[in-house]
Structure formats: structure tokens, C-alpha cells
Amino acid sequence: MIAQVLKVSVERDDRLLRLTLSRPKANIVDAEMIDLMQSALDEHVMRTDLLAILIDADGPHFSFGASVEEHLPDRCAAMLSKIHKLVMSLIDSPVPVLAAVQGMCLGGGMEVVLGANRIFASDTASFGQPEIKLGVFAPAASCLLPELIGQARAEDLLFTGRTIDAATAHEYGLVDVIAKSPADAAIEYFDKHLSTLSGFSLRQAVQAARADFSASMRDKLMRVERQYLEQLMAGRDPVEGLHGFLEKRTPNWEHC
DSSP: OBTTTEEEEEETTTTEEEEEEOSTTTOOBOHHHHHHHHHHHHHHTTOTTOOEEEEEESSSOSBOOBOSGGGSTTTHHHHHHHHHHHHHHHHTOSSOEEEEEOSEEEHHHHHHHHTSSEEEEOTTOEEEOGGGGGTOOOHHHHHHHHHHHOHHHHHHHHHHOOEEEHHHHHHHTSOSEEOSSHHHHHHHHIIIIITTSOHHHHHHHHHHHHHHHHHHHHHHHHHHHHHHHHTGGGSHHHHHHHHHHHTTSOOOOOOO
């Protein structure tokens, strides 16, 4: 267990890997948090007795998003590489990934959640990709959201940066279960539906169901990451938007 950043535990007779973001209230998904999550996955995910992964968070909010400072031009390439590797690790997970969300789930935090197989949310949860308001866009969400909730709904969220509540996210098919305690609901789902399965057979089922989706997401994410680094960050407005956020001022868009 790593205090105050990420809690890692193996529960339910060592069959459930639990990763808890533990830097409330913001639970910023920065390079340190990503590295710890990636290390935990690398250490545990190939254990043959593991049946599922649960990602949840301490505090009133799941995550306010990724580190804005780490998205500035001199650092964004390394940051994108890390978070996209993590998202693909979740998509490629040989066992189901469950996410439990309360409060705000925004930006890079939401991109991590989008890599899960099932999302459990409190009725007070809200979801959004506000990157466009900073003059940038969300690469992983740009690839995943159209597949998960449909092109039109995804474009609305990605182009406006607006947030939606848990009920709307459930209506869209993004959230699978709304519960008072989403982590408890996720564990109940594990106990009822996954805990007695053969780990070998479950891994075969996950691979069969996710193979095309995984390959498609990998190709799209590589393309969109290149666009972000080579085209978006060559513009003036993205840098202005990021600095405006950090300096707590309205950005001065030049539209280039």
C-alpha cells in the first residue's frame, strides 16, 4: 500500500486487485499516479488466480483530471505516452476492469475510467471532458467515447466540454449501475457474477470479446496522439489555454 497517492490491495481471497486513487479531494491523475497504477497492473495482472480489477477513489470525488502542468509543450509527450499506455493496459486487461465513481470524474480521470469494462457510479457523480475549454482535446476520450456512447453524444461532450450527471451517463450507456456506494456495488457484482468462475476460461472470454475493440483503439490512439503532439501543440491557442488555466485568467484566443 502506498499512502496518500495510490492504495493497492488484493482482496476477495486474492482474486480482486483494487487500485484506489488516494490523494483527495482532487485525485489528480499525474505522472506519479499513472506510474503507480501501471506498476500495480504489471505486477498483478498476469496472476492466473486474478479474476477482476477494481479502480475507485478516496474522498468526495473520483478525479478532477490530469495534471495541467504536465500537458505544457515541454512535458506533454511524456505525459501522453504514460496515460495512453495505462488506458491501453486497462483495455487489454485479461480480466474484467470495474470502475467505481463518486463526485466529479473529469478529463484524464474520466479517460482512465473509460478503459474499464463496467462503470458503477453514485447518483451524485458527474462526468466530463473539459479539455476543449483549455484549448486542447482529450485523445483517449476522442477514441473511446464514440464507441461507448455513440458518435453524436460523444461529439457533444468532446466539443463543448460540458459535464453530465450520473442519470444522463446511465441513459447514454456509459454508466452501468447507479448505487449509493458504487465501490460496494462493484464488489457485490464481483461476488455474485465473477468470483466463482474459472480464471483460465474468463481470460479466454475477455480476449475473445475485446480483441477487435482493443486493436481498433490502439490504432486510433496512436493516430490521435500524433495529431495532438504534431498539429495541436504547434498552435498558439493550446499553449495560451493551458497557461490561462494555470494563471487563473481567461485565455486570449488567437484562433490559430
